[in-house]
Amino acid sequence: MxxxxxxxxxxxxxxIAVFVCSLILLFxxxxxxxxxxxxxxxxxxxxTSAEFGASGGIVYQxxxxxxxxxxxxxxxLPIALGTAIYKxxxxxxxxxxxxxxxxxxxLNGIPSVIFGIFGLIFFVNILNMGISWFVxxxxxxxxxxxxVTLSTYQSINSIPTVYRESSSALGLNKWQVIVQVLxxxxxxxxxxxxxxxxxxxxxxxxxxMFIATxxxxxxFPSSFLEPVSTLPTHILALAQQATNxxxxxxxxxxxxxxxxxxxxxxxxxLFIRLxxxxxxxx
Amino acid sequence: MLGSTxxxxxxxxxxxxxxxxxxxxxxxxxxxxxxxxxxxxxxxDLLSFKWNAATGEFGILPxxxxxxxxTFISLLIAVPLGIYTAIFTSEILPSKYRFVxxxxxxxxxxxxxxxxxxxxxxxxxxxxxxxxxLQSGRTILTxxxxxxxxxxxxxxxxxDDAFHHIPDKYRESAKGLGLYxxxxxxxxxxxxxxxxxxxxxxxxxxxxxxxxxxxxxxxGSIDKIPEPIYNWLSPGQTITSKLGREIAETSFGSVxxxxxxxxxxxxxxxxxxxxxxxxxxLKSSNGRLYE
Numbered sequence: 343m344x345x346x347x348x349x350x351x352x353x354x355x356x357x358i359a360v361f362v363c364s365l366i367l368l369f370x371x372x373x374x375x376x377x378x379x380x381x382x383x384x385x386x387x388x389x390t391s392a393e394f395g396a397s398g399g400i401v402y403q404x405x406x407x408x409x410x411x412x413x414x415x416x417x418x419l420p421i422a423l424g425t426a427i428y429k430x431x432x433x434x435x436x437x438x439x440x441x442x443x444x445x446x447x448x449l450n451g452i453p454s455v456i457f458g459i460f461g462l463i464f465f466v467n468i469l470n471m472g473i474s475w476f477v478x479x480x481x482x483x484x485x486x487x488x489x490v491t492l493s494t495y496q497s498i499n500s501i502p503t504v505y506r507e508s509s510s511a512l513g514l515n516k517w518q519v520i521v522q523v524l525x526x527x528x529x530x531x532x533x534x535x536x537x538x539x540x541x542x543x544x545x546x547x548x549x550x551m552f553i554a555t556x557x558x559x560x561x562f563p564s565s566f567l568e569p570v571s572t573l574p575t576h577i578l579a580l581a582q583q584a585t586n587x588x589x590x591x592x593x594x595x596x597x598x599x600x601x602x603x604x605x606x607x608x609x610x611x612l613f614i615r616l617x618x619x620x621x622x623x624x
Numbered sequence: 625m626l627g628s629t630x631x632x633x634x635x636x637x638x639x640x641x642x643x644x645x646x647x648x649x650x651x652x653x654x655x656x657x658x659x660x661x662x663x664x665x666x667x668x669d670l671l672s673f674k675w676n677a678a679t680g681e682f683g684i685l686p687x688x689x690x691x692x693x694x695t696f697i698s699l700l701i702a703v704p705l706g707i708y709t710a711i712f713t714s715e716i717l718p719s720k721y722r723f724v725x726x727x728x729x730x731x732x733x734x735x736x737x738x739x740x741x742x743x744x745x746x747x748x749x750x751x752x753x754x755x756x757x758l759q760s761g762r763t764i765l766t767x768x769x770x771x772x773x774x775x776x777x778x779x780x781x782x783x784d785d786a787f788h789h790i791p792d793k794y795r796e797s798a799k800g801l802g803l804y805x806x807x808x809x810x811x812x813x814x815x816x817x818x819x820x821x822x823x824x825x826x827x828x829x830x831x832x833x834x835x836x837x838x839x840x841x842x843x844g845s846i847d848k849i850p851e852p853i854y855n856w857l858s859p860g861q862t863i864t865s866k867l868g869r870e871i872a873e874t875s876f877g878s879v880x881x882x883x884x885x886x887x888x889x890x891x892x893x894x895x896x897x898x899x900x901x902x903x904x905x906l907k908s909s910n911g912r913l914y915e
């Protein structure tokens with residue numbers, strides 16, 4: 343075949359692919375906004391749900407989702423910080439480093455539904471904690487652990503060795519160097535990782551639907567061992583009664599709220615990353 | 625005093641690393657122990673075609689079949705579409721727009737899977753139903769198409785990165801020799817980026833295998849291999865959709881439960897192998913985490 347023709351054909355197929363992808367992107371966001379906006383109102387955001395979600399609002403669901411991710415972040419942060427510091431400052435052996443990396447990547451790759459059945463067996467049945475939001479937080483913290491660890495590790499590891507050497511020369515011991523010199527710098531990496539992790543965790547349904555949530559009859563929990571209702575599981579319950587237009591309408595509203603929450607967390611992560619980059623360039 | 629905080633700090637970092645490393649083993653052990661009943665009682669009958677909890681038949685082949693067919697359809701659509709689009713974003717689009725493209729992709733990747741499920745129920749299954757004149761649009765094909773959209777951002781982002789890491793001198797010298805853009809990409813860039821492309825596809829493969837919510841809502845949930853086997857316009861079942869639908873209603877400790885956990889274990893091992901393969905294939909071991 344003619345070379346020029348081949349080249350043009352190639353450009354044409356690239357054009358088609360890009361067109362299809364843009365169409366998909368437009369369609370998805372168009373649908374979410376178009377269907378979600380009519381359902382949104384102040385009442386929807388501040389009322390409790392009624393008639394199995396077909397009317398009323400989603401205030402408990404928003405509260406449940408936020409509660410889950412806040413505790414997930416609190417549980418995850420100390421462990422991720424410790425692991426990152428160990429990887430960056432203590433670990434000298436290359437083989438061990440590779441093994442730990444493989445384990446972290448594996449943890450990141452585990453499908454979310456596996457976390458769900460693991461939580462169901464281990465926490466709900468073996469440890470007998472019952473269906474509770476705290477178990478959900480623990481499971482979500484496991485899911486975001488790799489993201490937070492690697493993000494923290496990168497920012498600690500990218501601090502030039504000069505800082506470590508000069509602070510040691512001033513008489514600080516290893517732990518003081520870590521706490522006073524490295525952590526303040528590394529913290530922004532941890533926060534970025536946490537925000538990215540949270541943006542992912544808040545939309546997860548499969549890990550928490552057996553272990554942390556109930557659909558109806560949920561109020562603000564008064565202890566650690568009570569179920570809550572969350573946005574994703576609420577959408578799931580409403581989506582399963584897809585024949586009822588009122589329920590579907592509320593499902594779209596809840597979806598838009600969920601997407602907005604995800605975007606808020608992603609954008610904050612982006613801003614922190616960009617700000618930190620400009621500071622370290624100075 | 626100073627010495628003791630130094631020591632406590634050391635124990636703290638050792639401890640947290642142990643916890644991080646321990647989680648994967650813990651999950652594996654728990655799954656293995658709980659699927660042991662199924663392995664010892666049902667044994668090789670697990671590899672049969674019939675799943676009927678009431679009569680004690682637990683054949684997982686329909687679910688395995690569903691999982692692989694759905695994943696195959698999604699890769700068939702998403703890989704060419706994703707690679708062509710990534711060629712556009714990295715080789716044709718001026719690089720000042722790269723930030724915009726990356727942000728859009730991240731936005732797309734951030735849509736929770738339950739919302740894809742909702743879109744699948746409200747639109748895709750109805751379209752499939754109308755186009756092919758079916759009783760119900762919840763089919764294996766619907767799940768595959770939906771899944772292809774979900775893994776598209778992963779493929780585009782990773783492929784775009786792979787091309788972007790190739791130094792410009794390759795492109796310039798090839799252009800100097802009079803090659804067309806198509807020839808530069810086909811003969812030079814793709815061979816260089818090959819390990820990264822492989823990693824991208826393996827990662828997308830793993831992600832597609834483990835996707836639950838969206839697939840569960842649109843696949844129809846029938847534990848049968850379709851008749852004939854290539855009739856993908858009939859409902860099916862994947863491992864994940866089976867787990868998602870049934871595990872909460874199964875009593876803990878029964879053989880039924882154990883057979884379900886066995887499927888989970890299988891999925892866990894499959895995805896683990898894919899993850900490790902793809903990380904090994906990823907040359908740029910810059911510690912970045914690809915989800």
